[in-house]
Amino acid sequence: MNYKIAIKRIDTVNEVEGYWSTEDLIQLCERFNFPDAATAEVKNLPELLEMAISDYEPNEAAAIVLDYKLGEELNEGQIEQISHNMLIDKVCEEYPEIHMQGRLYHVNQLLFKAYNGKFPNAKASIVHFSMTPTEGEVKELTAENVLKLLNNGLSDRNLIKRLFDDQMTQNIPFPNAAAIIWELNTTDNVNFNLVTSENWINNDDIIASEFEAVLEEIEEED
Template sequence: MNYQIIIKRVDTVNELEGYWSDEDLIHLLEKFNYPDGATAEKKNLPELLEMAISDYEPNEAAEIVLTYKLSEELNEGQIQQISHNMLIDKVCEEYPEIHLQGRLFHTNQLLFKAYNGKFPNAKASVVHFSMTPDEDKTAKVLTKENVLKLLNNGLSDRNLIKRLFDDQISQNIPFPEAEGIIWELKTDDNVNYTLVTSENWINNEDLISSEFESILEEIIEEV
């Protein structure tokens, strides 16, 4: 199916509001030995957590937050290693398990704010765009995989996704990594979309055209 794609804008952000719920903040306060989070005013929770975190050594704080978010998928040794590496590198951009990079980004930025820059400052991209099928076609809900394949024609050859996954993004074969590359994909009408990803995956310079056409082919599943 042929689609008309329009890139409306790309916002570069240091954090994504609403990721950490009040419940998350209260649980984290408990883990940082601040037991009164449940009775505190909701608007004060972020500031209280930043103060509680700053009482710990950076790598210790990183280990606590990582354990809270990723203990079901990473073992103690992996978490300890990441907690040390986070002070040196943008682990959220380099970690080989792509599906964990989004959560690592949110953890990194929470710690970046609490320690006034001791952690590297990672950034996310919020891409606002539309994907409109041919006039005689009804718009369907596009998956993350669909969206990346349709964006291919508008991305520079220098784009990291194209360099690492050229076959997957340009051919009608499965692209399972898309689920981890795009952290959020939202639409209210199946035409206008917003996606959230790392600036490392897509940034303003990667998008070489604001309007272009792409064809979405049916994926041929590998046998």
């Protein structure tokens, strides 16, 4: 199916609002030995958590938050290593397990804010765009569909195109797409915004704000 794509803008942000739920904030406060968080006013929870975190050494705090978000997938040794590496590098951009990068970003930025910049400042991109079929009915698009359709508007220097050229340009599955796109939001399946790392898509990657692309039926691998 043929689509007209328009990239309206890309917002570069230090944090994705609404990621941490009230329950997350309460649970984290308790892990940082602030047990009365459940009775505190919701609007005060972020500040209370920052105060609780600041009583710990940065790497200790990192280990606690990492265990909360990724403890079921990382062992104690991995958490310990990442908690130290986070003070030096943007682990959320470099970690080889792509499906963990989004959560590592949110952990990193929580700590960056709590420690006034002791952690590197990673950034996210919120891409606002539309994808309109030139004929036929509007269909629900997946993260995989969206990335393939965006290909024609991205520079050859774009990291996704460099690492996943075959998946972006050929009729084959792209399983990492759902990990690269942290959030994909739409109310009408035409106007979208997606959230991803600035490392994956940024303003410099865009070579065309309006273009066309063809979405073909993906051939499943045997």
